[in-house]
Amino acid sequence: MKKIDKQVLKENSKKTLKNIILNHNYLFSLVLLLVVGSIASPNFLSPANLIQLLRASTIIGIIALGMSLVIISGNIDLSVGSILGLTAAIAVLVYNGTGSIFVTLMFTLSFGLVLGLFNGFFVGKTHIAGFIVTLATLAAFRSLTVQLGQGGPLLINNDFYYEGLRKIGYGTFLAIPYIVWIFILATVGVWLVMTKTKFGRYVYAIGSNEKAAKLSGIKVDLMKILIYGFAGLLTGLAAFLYISRFGSVDTATAGRSFELDAIAAVAIGGASMAGGKGFIQGSFFGAIILYSINAILNAFGVPAFITDLIKGILILGAVLIQKSLNRNKEN
Amino acid sequence: MKVEFKNIYKNFGAVQALDDVSFSVPEAEILGLLGENGAGKSTLMNILGGVLKPSSGSIIIDDEPLAFLTTIKAKELGISFIHQELNLVNDLRVYENLFLNDEITKNGFLNKKEMIKRSKDVFEKMNVDIDPEAFVRDLDTSRKQLIEIAKAILFDSKLIIFDEPTTALTNEEIKILFDIMREFRNNQISCIYISHKMPELFEICDSYVVLRDGKFIDKGLFKDIDEQKATELLVGKKLAKEEIEYDESHIGDIVYEVKDLTLNPYFKDINFSLRKGEVLVITGLFGDGRGELAEALFADRKTESGDIYLNGNKMKMNSIISVMKSGVSMVPRNRKERSIIADLSISDNLSMAHFTSKHKKLYVSKSEEIERYEKNKKITQIKAESPLKKITTLSGGNQQKVIFSRWFELNSDVYILDNPTQGIDVGAKSEVYHLIHDLSLQGKSVIVFSSEYTEIKKIANRVIVMYRGQINKTLSHDEINEVDIMYYATGSNLKEKK
Numbered sequence: 001m002k003k004i005d006k007q008v009l010k011e012n013s014k015k016t017l018k019n020i021i022l023n024h025n026y027l028f029s030l031v032l033l034l035v036v037g038s039i040a041s042p043n044f045l046s047p048a049n050l051i052q053l054l055r056a057s058t059i060i061g062i063i064a065l066g067m068s069l070v071i072i073s074g075n076i077d078l079s080v081g082s083i084l085g086l087t088a089a090i091a092v093l094v095y096n097g098t099g100s101i102f103v104t105l106m107f108t109l110s111f112g113l114v115l116g117l118f119n120g121f122f123v124g125k126t127h128i129a130g131f132i133v134t135l136a137t138l139a140a141f142r143s144l145t146v147q148l149g150q151g152g153p154l155l156i157n158n159d160f161y162y163e164g165l166r167k168i169g170y171g172t173f174l175a176i177p178y179i180v181w182i183f184i185l186a187t188v189g190v191w192l193v194m195t196k197t198k199f200g201r202y203v204y205a206i207g208s209n210e211k212a213a214k215l216s217g218i219k220v221d222l223m224k225i226l227i228y229g230f231a232g233l234l235t236g237l238a239a240f241l242y243i244s245r246f247g248s249v250d251t252a253t254a255g256r257s258f259e260l261d262a263i264a265a266v267a268i269g270g271a272s273m274a275g276g277k278g279f280i281q282g283s284f285f286g287a288i289i290l291y292s293i294n295a296i297l298n299a300f301g302v303p304a305f306i307t308d309l310i311k312g313i314l315i316l317g318a319v320l321i322q323k324s325l326n327r328n329k330e331n
Numbered sequence: 332m333k334v335e336f337k338n339i340y341k342n343f344g345a346v347q348a349l350d351d352v353s354f355s356v357p358e359a360e361i362l363g364l365l366g367e368n369g370a371g372k373s374t375l376m377n378i379l380g381g382v383l384k385p386s387s388g389s390i391i392i393d394d395e396p397l398a399f400l401t402t403i404k405a406k407e408l409g410i411s412f413i414h415q416e417l418n419l420v421n422d423l424r425v426y427e428n429l430f431l432n433d434e435i436t437k438n439g440f441l442n443k444k445e446m447i448k449r450s451k452d453v454f455e456k457m458n459v460d461i462d463p464e465a466f467v468r469d470l471d472t473s474r475k476q477l478i479e480i481a482k483a484i485l486f487d488s489k490l491i492i493f494d495e496p497t498t499a500l501t502n503e504e505i506k507i508l509f510d511i512m513r514e515f516r517n518n519q520i521s522c523i524y525i526s527h528k529m530p531e532l533f534e535i536c537d538s539y540v541v542l543r544d545g546k547f548i549d550k551g552l553f554k555d556i557d558e559q560k561a562t563e564l565l566v567g568k569k570l571a572k573e574e575i576e577y578d579e580s581h582i583g584d585i586v587y588e589v590k591d592l593t594l595n596p597y598f599k600d601i602n603f604s605l606r607k608g609e610v611l612v613i614t615g616l617f618g619d620g621r622g623e624l625a626e627a628l629f630a631d632r633k634t635e636s637g638d639i640y641l642n643g644n645k646m647k648m649n650s651i652i653s654v655m656k657s658g659v660s661m662v663p664r665n666r667k668e669r670s671i672i673a674d675l676s677i678s679d680n681l682s683m684a685h686f687t688s689k690h691k692k693l694y695v696s697k698s699e700e701i702e703r704y705e706k707n708k709k710i711t712q713i714k715a716e717s718p719l720k721k722i723t724t725l726s727g728g729n730q731q732k733v734i735f736s737r738w739f740e741l742n743s744d745v746y747i748l749d750n751p752t753q754g755i756d757v758g759a760k761s762e763v764y765h766l767i768h769d770l771s772l773q774g775k776s777v778i779v780f781s782s783e784y785t786e787i788k789k790i791a792n793r794v795i796v797m798y799r800g801q802i803n804k805t806l807s808h809d810e811i812n813e814v815d816i817m818y819y820a821t822g823s824n825l826k827e828k829k
Contacts, residue, residue, distance in 0.1 A: 205675060212669055212670050215629070
C-alpha cells in the first residue's frame with residue numbers, strides 16, 4: 001500500500017517540461033522578449049549585453065523580492081521607493097562620516113528594516129489598510145529625504161568612493177558583477193525562506209485565508225509587521241547597492257516610482273494581487289523581463305517620451321499571457 | 332416546464348463528473364435530487380442553469396433539444412437557481428438586490444417606487460415580513476435566503492432549483508418555504524430540490540432521482556420508499572457504518588471547567604464542566620450566542636469576565652496559540668471561511684497547527700510532512716490522489732477530514748468542534764461521528780456545537796441547551812429527545828413561568 005502511494009506521489013511531482021512551462025510561464029515571456037531583442041539588435045544576446053541587462057535589474061529585483069512577500073500575504077507596499085531614497089541619502093552621510101563599507105551596509109540593512117517595521121506596525125496593530133499606510137509613508141519618507149538634501153543631491157566623498165564603495169558597484173567575480181551575485185544570493189535566500197520554512201507557509205496562508213490562518217494559531221498581526229520589515233530590509237540592501245553604483249543620491253528623485261516597477265515585476269512573475277499565490281523565482285525573472293523591455297525599447301530607438309507608454313502595454317501583455325496560460329492549466 | 336436530460340457527460344480534465352446521465356423532470360412536480368457530495372448534483376444543476384456546458388449530450392426543454400444553455404438563455408426560459416451560498420449584495424437595499432440587473436426604469440432613471448411596490452407584493456404573497464427598503468446586511472441569514480426565493484417568484488420562473496435552501500432557516504421558516512413550494516406546484520411550476528436532510532425530502536418532494544459518482548442510479552416516488560432505502564441508494568454498496576455503541580464506562584474526572592463566562596450581548600454567566608472522555612453537545616437556535624461562545628473558548632474573542640480551568644489550572648486566554656499549547660483544539664465552523672487555506676496543499680493544510688505550536692526546526696522537511704500525512708490518512712481515512720495537490724481538489728467531506736487531522740496532530744486534552752458536519756454528506760458525517768467517538772475512547776474530552784438533532788442523539792453524553800445567551804437546561808444522555816430540546820431552545824419553560 002505504502003509503495004503505491006509513494007509511486008503516485010512521484011508521478012504527481014514529476015517535473016515534465018510541460019508542467020514547468022505552465023507553472024512558470026513568465027519564462028515564456030522572457031524567451032519571447034530575448035528573441036525580439038535579438039531581432040532588434042544583433043548584439044542583444046551577447047554576453048556583455050546580457051550581463052548589462054542583469055546588472056540593470058538588480059536594484060528593482062531585490063526590492064521586488066521583498067514586495068513579493070507583501071503581495072503574497074495579500075497586501076501592498078507603496079513606500080519602497082521612498083524607503084530606498086531615505087536610506088540611501090542617510091547612508092551617504094554615514095559612509096562619508098565613517099569611510100567603512102561594513103558600517104554603511106549594516107546601517108542600510110537595519111535602517112531599511114526599521115522603516116519597514118514602522119509600516120508593519122501600523123498595518124498589523126492599527127489595522128489600517130497597507131495601501132493607505134504605505135501611501136502615507138511614501139510621502140513622508142520622501143519629504144524627509146528632500147529636507148535632508150535641501151532638494152539637491154548628496155555626494156559621496158570622491159576619495160573614499162573610488163577606493164571603496166565603487167568597487168562593489170562596478171567590480172566583478174568570474175566575469176559577473178558583484179551586485180548581480182548579491183541579487184542571485186538574495187533571491188536564493190528569500191526562495192529558501194518562502195518554500196522551506198514555516199515562515200513562508202504562514203505568508204502564503206495569510207494571503208490565502210487570513211481567518212483560517214489566525215484560527216490555526218498563526219500570529220497574523222505579528223506576521224504582518226515582520227513581512228513589512230522583511231520588505232524594508234531588502235529595500236535597505238537595494239539602497240546600499242544604489243549608492244555603490246551611483247556614488248550619489250539625488251534626494252528628489254532617487255527611488256522615485258521604484259514601487260511601481262517592483263509591483264510590475266512581481267505581477268509579471270505570476271503573483272496574484274489578491275494574495276496567496278506567487279513565486280520568488282517569478283519575481284526574479286519578472287524584474288529581468290521588465291528591464292529587457294527597457295533594453296529592447298532602447299535598441300529599437302523608441303523616443304524617450306513614449307517608452308513608458310509602450311512599457312505599460314508590454315507589462316499588460318506579459319501579465320495577460322501568463323493569465324491565459326494559467327487558465328489553460330486549470331481546464 | 333418539462334426538462335429532459337439526455338446522455339449528459341461532463342468531464343473536468345481527467346475527472347468524469349457526469350457519466351451518461353439521462354432522466355426527466357416532470358411538470359408541476361417537486362423532484363428531490365439525491366446524492367452525496369461529489370455525486371454530480373451541482374454539476375448537473377449548473378448545466379441546467381447555464382453556468383457550465385456539458386461535454387456531450389443534450390437538454391430537452393419543452394420538446395426543444397439544446398446542446399447547452401447560457402445563463403441568459405436559462406433566465407429567458409424561466410429557470411431560477413437558488414444557491415446554497417447567498418448571492419446578495421450586502422450594501423444594497425432589499426429591493427435593489429431583487430431587481431439587480433433587471434431594474435425598472437422610467438425615462439432612464441430608476442423607478443424606485445414601482446420596484447418597492449412589487450417587492451412588497453412578493454413578500455406579501457410569501458407571507459413574510461421583510462422591509463424592501465432595509466439593507467441586506469442588517470438581515471439574518473434566514474431572511475437573506477427568503478430574498479433569494481422572492482427573486483425567483485418576482486421573475487415568473489417556470490422551474491426553480493433549490494440547492495440546500497433550509498440550512499439557515501428556522502423550523503417556522505422552513506414551513507413557510509414548503510407552503511410556497513406547494514403553491515408553486517399548484518401553479519404548474521416545477522421544482523428541483525437538493526438537500527441532505529431526509530425528513531425534509533420525504534415531506535416536500537413527490538419523486539426522486541439518485542446520482543452516485545456521476546452516474547444515474549435510480550428514480551421513483553418517495554411514497555414507495557423509506558429513509559433506510561433512500562440512504563442505501565445514496566451511499567451504494569458501501570455499507571453505512573454500524574451504529575455507535577453508547578457507553579459511559581470510559582468517562583473519568585472533570586478536566587475542563589468554565590466559570591461565569593460573560594460577553595454581552597452574546598452570552599452571560601456560562602458555567603459548565605467537562606469530564607475526561609465525555610462528549611458534551613451545546614445546542615440551541617439561531618441567536619443563542621453559541622457561535623460567539625465557541626470563539627471565546629478558543630480566545631478568538633475576548634470575554635468580559637469569567638475564567639476557564641484545564642486540569643485545575645486557570646487558562647491564559649490572551650492568544651489562540653497559548654490556548655492551543657495548553658491543550659485545547661478547535662475545529663471551527665464554516666470550513667471554507669475559517670479552516671481551508673485554499674492556495675496551500677493538502678499536506679500544508681494538515682500540518683498548519685503543528686507548524687504553529689510544535690514545529691521547532693529551521694526548515695520544513697518534505698518527507699516528514701508526507702509521513703505525517705500518511706499517518707493521519709489512516710486515522711481519518713482521507714481519500715486523496717496526492718498530499719501535494721491543493722486542498723480544494725478534495726470533496727467537502729475529505730477537506731473536513733484534513734482539518735480534523737490538523738487538530739489531531741496536537742493531541743490535545745479538549746477538542747471543541749463547532750458544527751463539524753456542516754456541508755458534508757451522509758457517509759462522511761457518519762465517519763465524523765466515529766472519529767468523535769474514538770476521541771472520547773482515547774480519553775479526550777469533546778465539546779460539540781451542533782443544532783442537528785439526529786447528530787446530537789448519536790454522539791452526546793450530555794446536552795446543554797442554550798437560550799438567548801444563557802444555559803437554559805442540561806440534559807443527560809437518557810433525557811435527550813427532540814421535543815425537549817426544542818422546548819428549552821425556544822425558551823418555552825421561561826415563558827410558562829411568566
